[in-house]
Structure formats: C-alpha cells, structure tokens
Amino acid sequence: MTTHVLALGTPWSGVPALVLPAFGQTAEMVGIVMAIVVLVGGPLGLLIFNTSPRGLAPQPRVNAVVSWFANLGRSLPFLVLMAAIIPFTQLVVGTTIGLKAAIIPMSLAGIPFFARLMENAIREVPRELLDVGVASGASRWQIIRSIQLTEGLPGIAAGLTLNMIAMIEYSAIAGAIGAGGLGYLAVNDGYEQFDGTIMISCIALLILVVQVIQFTGDRVVRSLLH
Amino acid sequence: MIEITGLTKRYGSHTVLDNIDFTVESGSIVAVVGRSGAGKSTLFRCVNLLERPTSGTVRVDGQELTHLSRGELRVARRAIGTVFQSANLLRRLTAAQNVALPLRFLGLTEEEIHKRVRELLDRVGMLHRANHYPGQLSGGQRQRIGIARGLATQPSVLLADEATSGLDPETTGSILRLLTGLRDDLAVTIVVITHEMDVVRSVADVVAHLDHGRIVEFGRVGDVVRRSDSTLSTALLPDQPAPRPPAGEVVWQLRYQEAAVDPSWLSRISRELDTDIALLSGLVETVGGDHAGRLTVRIGAHLAEDKVVHAFAAHGIHARMAQAAGELAGVPS
Numbered sequence: 407m408t409t410h411v412l413a414l415g416t417p418w419s420g421v422p423a424l425v426l427p428a429f430g431q432t433a434e435m436v437g438i439v440m441a442i443v444v445l446v447g448g449p450l451g452l453l454i455f456n457t458s459p460r461g462l463a464p465q466p467r468v469n470a471v472v473s474w475f476a477n478l479g480r481s482l483p484f485l486v487l488m489a490a491i492i493p494f495t496q497l498v499v500g501t502t503i504g505l506k507a508a509i510i511p512m513s514l515a516g517i518p519f520f521a522r523l524m525e526n527a528i529r530e531v532p533r534e535l536l537d538v539g540v541a542s543g544a545s546r547w548q549i550i551r552s553i554q555l556t557e558g559l560p561g562i563a564a565g566l567t568l569n570m571i572a573m574i575e576y577s578a579i580a581g582a583i584g585a586g587g588l589g590y591l592a593v594n595d596g597y598e599q600f601d602g603t604i605m606i607s608c609i610a611l612l613i614l615v616v617q618v619i620q621f622t623g624d625r626v627v628r629s630l631l632h
Numbered sequence: 633m634i635e636i637t638g639l640t641k642r643y644g645s646h647t648v649l650d651n652i653d654f655t656v657e658s659g660s661i662v663a664v665v666g667r668s669g670a671g672k673s674t675l676f677r678c679v680n681l682l683e684r685p686t687s688g689t690v691r692v693d694g695q696e697l698t699h700l701s702r703g704e705l706r707v708a709r710r711a712i713g714t715v716f717q718s719a720n721l722l723r724r725l726t727a728a729q730n731v732a733l734p735l736r737f738l739g740l741t742e743e744e745i746h747k748r749v750r751e752l753l754d755r756v757g758m759l760h761r762a763n764h765y766p767g768q769l770s771g772g773q774r775q776r777i778g779i780a781r782g783l784a785t786q787p788s789v790l791l792a793d794e795a796t797s798g799l800d801p802e803t804t805g806s807i808l809r810l811l812t813g814l815r816d817d818l819a820v821t822i823v824v825i826t827h828e829m830d831v832v833r834s835v836a837d838v839v840a841h842l843d844h845g846r847i848v849e850f851g852r853v854g855d856v857v858r859r860s861d862s863t864l865s866t867a868l869l870p871d872q873p874a875p876r877p878p879a880g881e882v883v884w885q886l887r888y889q890e891a892a893v894d895p896s897w898l899s900r901i902s903r904e905l906d907t908d909i910a911l912l913s914g915l916v917e918t919v920g921g922d923h924a925g926r927l928t929v930r931i932g933a934h935l936a937e938d939k940v941v942h943a944f945a946a947h948g949i950h951a952r953m954a955q956a957a958g959e960l961a962g963v964p965s
C-alpha cells in the first residue's frame with residue numbers, strides 16, 4: 407500500500423508561472439464548451455418544452471424522442487461518457503488527447519444538462535403569459551422570443567451559472583486525457599508528484615472561481631427580476 | 633358583433649359548454665355571470681379560440697373563426713382584444729413595454745409604437761406610470777395596463793375575464809367607467825365575465841347567466857331586473873331583509889315591474905289606500921337606462937291583500953306579502 411505524503415514542492419514564488427497558464431486553459435475549455443452548450447442546448451430545451459403538452463406546439467412523439475436522448479446524455483457519469491465516446495471524438499477532432507479532445511465529451515455532457523435547465527426555466531413562465539401572446543396574434547417564434555425568453559431570462563441565467571460550474575468540474579476530469587487546466591495541474595503535479603504548494607494553489611483558485619461565478623450569477627439573476 | 637351558435641366544449645367526457653347560442657350586438661356591453669366552475673372562462677377562451685370548441689361556430693364581425701388557418705386566425709385575433717384575470721402582465725417588461733407587445737407582434741415601427749402606446753396609456757390614465765414594472769403597480773393599475781394592452785391593436789371586440797375581481801369598489805368603479813367609455817367613444821363590443829352583480833348593474837346592457845355550461849337566462853339588464861320569477865333578477869337586486877312587523881301590520885316586498893315608475897308612487901298609493909306606508913328598506917336605481925327597484929314596506933293588516941296588490945300594480949309595482957318566516961329578519965328559519 408502506497409501512501410502519498412504531501413510535501414511543499416514548488417516554492418510559492420514559482421506558483422503563478424504554473425497555475426496561471428492552467429487557469430487560462432480551464433477558462434478556454436469552459437468558454438468554448440459553454441458557447442457550444444448554449445447554442446445547441448438552448449434551442450434543444452426550447453424544443454423539449456414546446457413539444458410537451460404545455461408547450462406551443464405539442465408533439466408527443468418528437469418530445470418523447472428528444473427527451474429520451476437528453477436523459478441518456480445525463481444518465482452516464484462524465485468519466486464513463488468520456489471513455490465511451492473516444493472513437494467518436496477521434497472521428498470529429500482527429501485526436502483523443504488534449505484540449506480539442508476534451509471539448510467533445512464536455513459538450514455532449516453539457517448540452518443535455520443545459521437543455522433541461524433551459525426547459526425548466528421556460529416552464530416557470532406562467533402559462534397565461536403564453537395566452538397573452540396567442541390572443542394578441544403573435545406567431546410561435548414571436549412568443550418564444552418576446553415572452554418565453556424574456557420572462558424566462560432570470561431562470562436561464564441561473565441555469566447558465568449552474569452549467570458553467572458543472573463544466574469546470576468536467577474540465578478537471580477531462581484533465582485525465584491531457585486537456586490541461588487547473589484540475590489537471592492539481593492531479594498531475596499536486597497529487598502524483600506530491601507537490602503541496604501546487605495542490606493548495608489549485609484548490610484555492612478553483613474554490614475562488616466557483617464562488618465568483620456563483621456570486622456573479624446570483625447578482626445577475628436578481629438584477630433581471632423586477 | 634359576436635355570434636356564437638351551438639358552441640359545445642368537452643374535456644374528455646366532461647361537457648363544460650353545452651350547445652350555447654349567444655349574440656352580442658356591436659357597441660354593447662354584455663355581462664356573463666355564473667358560479668365558479670360554470671364555464672365562464674371556457675366560453676371566454678372559446679371566443680378568441682384560445683380553446684378550440686368541440687363543435688359550434690364563433691363569428692366575430694361576420695367572420696367565422698373556427699375554420700380559419702393558423703395564419704388567418706392570427707390576423708383575426710387582432711380584432712379581438714383580451715383582458716385577462718389579474719392582468720397577466722410580463723413581469724420583466726415595463727407598463728409601456730407590456731402595452732407595446734401586441735404592436736411589436738404586428739411589426740409596427742418604433743415610432744408608431746411609441747405614439748400608440750402613449751395614446752393608450754393616456755386613455756387608461758396610466759401615462760405617469762409608463763416606465764414602472766408590474767411589481768411596482770397596484771392591482772387596479774395593473775388591470776388598467778392590461779386593458780390598454782388589450783386595446784393596442786384597436787380591436788372591435790374586447791373580452792374581459794374577471795377584470796375587476798379582487799379590486800376595491802372605488803378601483804372597480806374606475807375600471808368600469810373606462811369600459812363604458814370605450815363602448816360610448818369607440819363603439820367597442822365588450823364581453824365582461826364576472827361574478828359581481830354590482831358590475832352587471834352598473835355597466836352591462838345585456839346579461840347572460842351561465843349555469844353548468846348552459847345559458848339559463850339572457851336579456852337586457854333592465855328587463856331581467858323586472859322579471860318576477862328569475863334567480864338572476866333576485867341576484868341583481870336582492871330582496872331587502874325586513875324587521876318583524878308589530879302586531880296589526882304586514883310587511884310587503886315590492887319590485888318595480890315597469891321601466892318607468894313614477895317616483896312619487898309612495899305618497900300617491902298612501903293617499904289612494906288612505907293609510908300610512910312605512911318604508912323599511914329599499915334599493916332604487918337606474919339599471920340599463922330603466923328604473924329598477926326592490927323595497928320592503930309595512931302596511932296595516934286591516935287592508936285586503938288583493939286591494940293592496942292592485943293599488944301597487946296600478947303604479948307598475950309588483951307587491952307580495954312577506955310571509956315566509958325566513959324573509960323576516962330576526963326570525964330563525
């Protein structure tokens with residue numbers, strides 16, 4: 407049985423040179439993935455809600471199929487999903503390691519997650535408000551834009567916050583396939599090379615980042631509620 | 633003008649509206665009354681086809697709505713303004729933005745929208761609250777904004793579901809004046825759904841009583857109020873409770889039976905019967921342009937019943953002895 411003993415490795419003065427690039431990689435990974443997740447997961451969430459019995463265009467079959475896929479994507483632990491789709495990742499980005507390779511499983515996990523958050527945010531918009539749109543002669547698209555997205559915005563912002571924090575977590579797991587970032591640094595240098603300084607720095611920075619995102623997200627949500 | 637024929641709405645095996653025929657003339661206000669669950673809101677939602685009728689037809693200004701395509705229906709709905717219970721304002725939009733919504737859907741320019749919104753807010757007396765959010769407005773103010781939004785597309789028909797429910801009498805009064813103003817100035821045809829009889833008495837030209845999905849009573853409010861055998865009439869002008877009469881006296885329930893009753897009837901009948909008439913309680917007002925009244929009076933028991941009945945009838949008043957114990961206050965029934 408091996409025990410890993412954490413010892414202070416890298417001197418504190420050397421920490422920024424290691425941690426800051428890692429932070430940059432995490433930010434890049436999460437940024438790209440969030441853009442994909444919002445662009446694909448957002449419309450998917452609208453589709454799931456609006457094809458449901460309460461939606462603007464109930465389509466039980468479409469709804470069942472799309473919902474099923476969304477649930478499928480969320481039911482696998484991220485690590486398992488990442489491993490399972492390696493051939494697919496290879497096909498799409500031509501590699502199975504590094505930042506590019508991490509983006510595929512992270513997006514595949516993030517899209518259904520955000521779709522559900524989006525669906526919930528839109529579901530919160532009172533049904534009667536959709537009636538206002540229908541009764542005043544709005545098209546479905548106008549109702550989606552002017553009523554569902556407008557009134558659902560605080561919920562959507564809360565969903566984005568939650569989703570972004572989840573993606574930071576996934577980015578750390580994706581570190582295992584050499585994607586880089588804070589999580590990778592913590593596991594690779596901090597844990598495997600017993601470097602306590604790096605471990606502590608990474609943990610502190612991760613906590614700080616998540617707190618800042620949550621705090622900012624809450625503030626944005628509150629400012630969107632009138 | 634709204635013409636509804638054979639309108640039936642079923643949810644599964646539950647028939648909510650049962651073969652309703654119903655016409656509202658242009659430029660008039662019709663009140664639809666009925667208990668909770670009678671189907672009032674369903675009727676309201678069937679007129680602008682928010683709910684598709686199971687069978688029957690709905691015509692608004694001559695256009696039959698049930699056969700229209702989705703696109704045609706969108707256009708037709710612009711002629712039907714809708715005011716929802718509790719206003720249904722978008723919380724994240726200001727009063728002005730809420731009113732602008734139907735105009736945005738219509739695709740007007742910002743300039744036109746701005747101009748129309750100001751006119752509409754002015755009409756409902758809310759110009760000074762244009763940039764307030766619904767959360768910053770009172771219930772009555774929200775309802776005014778809801779009415780302004782309902783009028784945005786210059787509809788010929790306005791549907792209002794419980795537009796004054798839960799508002800205090802003063803605010804209710806101001807909303808109702810707003811509605812009569814719309815009828816008189818713009819000749820808007822208005823359907824008011826309500827369970828408040830005060831609302832019916834003060835604004836409606838015509839009243840329809842919906843019960844278990846059927847219209848059980850219908851007519852000009854002035855006429856309905858004078859009906860003797862009508863639950864709606866009693867609801868509109870309730871009999872006034874009377875104190876137990878002293879020995880030798882009888883309490884009579886009176887109801888105006890004609891549209892024009894000479895207001896000096898009390899002294900005249902007193903002279904004709906050569907007796908004192910004690911006025912105990914009463915409500916006399918103008919309903920739908922006609923006189924309407926329900927009163928209780930006390931008269932000496934020595935007078936023959938049919939003599940009293942005839943004396944009142946000669947002045948257009950229906951008189952009935954209050955015999956049932958329950959009709960007299962203070963008597964346990």
Ligand SMILES: Nc1ncnc2c1ncn2[C@@H]1O[C@H](COP(=O)(O)OP(=O)(O)O)[C@@H](O)[C@H]1O
Pocket residue numbers: 643646648666667668669670671672673674675
């Ligand atoms: N979407 C619906 N599905 C099933 N039943 C409904 C639906 N909408 C209304 N109902 C039923 O129709 C009846 C009349 O409802 P409603 O029109 O809201 O009555 P009111 O407005 O007079 O109180 C009620 O018994 C209600 O339960």
Ligand SMILES: [Mg+2]
Pocket residue numbers: 672673
């Ligand atoms: Mg109702």
